[in-house]
Amino acid sequence: MANPQSRRPPAHQDAAPPPGEAALETPLAALHARLGGVMVDFAGWSLPVRYPAGTLAEHAACREGAALFDVSHMGQLRLETQGGATAAAQALEALCPGGLATLKPGDARYTQFTNEAGGVIDDLIVSHAGDSLFIVVNAARREADLARLAEALDPDATVTRLDRALLAVQGPKAAALVGELVPQAAALRFMQTAAAEWRGAEARVSRLGYTGEDGFEISLPTGAAEPFAEALIAAGAVPAGLGARDTLRLEAGLPLWGHELDETTTPVEAGLAWSIPKRRREAANFPGAAVILRQIAEGPARRLVGVRPDGAAPAREGTVVTARGAPIGAVTSGGYGPTVGGPVAMAFVAAAVAEPGTALELVVRGKPRPAGVVPLPFVPHRYFRGA
Known part of the structure; x- marks a missing residue:
């Protein structure tokens, strides 16, 4: 079967540069x-x-x-402080719910910059590089991240673009x-x-x-x-x-900023609560902690789920999701899954209809088409964690 995306730009393509500015x-x-x-x-x-x-x-x-x-x-940054990498990680925890202060040399960790409403400003990888932190951020969010770091970190912290x-x-x-x-x-x-x-x-x-x-x-x-x-x-x-x-x-069911993640979406809604360790939850000293911790305790009103449409027609980003005819969410990313051999999508839906096996409809070209909630990821992860 031909890949429907082979002649299309990727679903996550950002806007072109302003007129007159070359990419x-x-x-x-x-x-x-x-x-x-x-x-x-x-x-x-x-x-x-x-x-x-x-x-x-x-x-x-x-x-x-x-x-x-x-x-x-992707944005590559180096964060240094007078106290070394551990002090830099402790400082960065003021902006992230992730457990960065416990990083050891050679460790890398996934986390997010969050705002006071619990929304995700960006998601990032932070690595302990010995004497400093090596940070990789999204290209479209690099300037926002740099501004956030400059505003929040102490004057002795140095952030270098690499x-x-x-x-x-x-x-x-x-x-x-x-x-x-x-x-x-x-x-x-x-x-x-x-x-x-x-x-x-x-x-x-x-x-x-x-x-x-x-x-x-x-x-x-x-x-x-x-x-x-x-x-x-x-x-x-x-x-x-x-x-x-x-x-x-x-x-692989991996969220993308601007689609599954944005400044109105919390890590909990996006299925990323695993990235917030017990120590940070107990300290509750990161931006948006009140919202995020309440969602962890009570459950969020909406959740990111995997969706398998029936048939061969893919559901693209923005497709309305309904349950028994009532709108309950929207597709954030969707297309043909070559390994799966059919269409796949991720969508935010009301928590009441987020359990795997729940029947849904996807409104494609004005017509509701049957679909169902399935567990993420669609294809199992094969990360190497050691023999």
């Missing part, structure tokens, strides 16, 4: 051109949505082998490919990070990603990015674009 290019721009990448504007950056093989082949390469993604548009490339290698063969180039990668488990070196260039390799598969993100100086990517491709990694990245993260 920014990553250090792999020339390589994308040589490989025949179809380029689109995403969060102000020119990035490949797909290559000649197509989104379906790129998706399969990630599930079955190894796929290479250029994620250099002008570096960031490559993601994802799939069951990622460990073998990356390990050949960066030996430190082999010793890492999921959500661990290490300083490394490649051909004399300082690198950071982290075992994590956004596809549900085992994989790595490698931060490199801009000049090392293209030869490193070429070495990965020569070893068997398949270049993949935004289209495959979107179908993979949708099947």
Whole structure:
């Protein structure tokens, strides 16, 4: 069956740059051109949505082998304080509900910047890099994040933008490919990070990603990015674009800022309460704690769920969800799931109809079509947590 998304931009494509402003290019721009990448504007950056093989082949390469993604548009930051990385993590906890102060060298952790209403300003990965914190934020939210950090952190804290490339290698063969180039990668488990070196260039390799598969993100100086990517491709990694990245993260049930996450959505509503440890819940000293903790105790009024439409027609973002004809929510991300072999979607629905097995309708082209609530993720995660 042809992939309905193979000729469409990804569901999470952001607005193009303002008129007269060219999209920014990553250090792999020339390589994308040589490989025949179809380029689109995403969060102000020119990035490949797909290559000649197509989104379906790129998706399969990630599930079955190894796929290479250029994620250099993501914001990379270094946070330093006079007290070192632990003091920096303690300071950052004032802005996040995550358990950052307990990070040990080499640990990485997922969390969110929250506002006073409990909404998600951005979600991010924070890594303990020894003497500082290495932080990766969403491209479209980098300026908002920097403003938030500047406003809230003490004057002795220094936030540095890192002008570096960031490559993601994802799939069951990622460990073998990356390990050949960066030996430190082999010793890492999921959500661990290490300083490394490649051909004399300082690198950071982290075992994590956004596809549900085992994989790595490698931060490199801009000049090392293209030869490193070429070495990965020569070893068997398949270049993949935004289209495959979107179908993979949708099947993995991973939320995306601007779709499942925004400043009106709490981590609890989005199914991310697991990222708020008991210590932070007891301290209740993060933005939006009153709202978030009440939702943890009582349950939120709406919940993010997986939805499987009946038939072959996908339900795109914004599709109205009804139960017995009454509107009860909307699709946040939807499309064809190549591994699933049919349409999949995520949606916010009223908590009363959020249990798996609940029958729903999706209003597609003005007609209600049957669907049902299913557990997330659609495809099981295969992160490497150790033997």
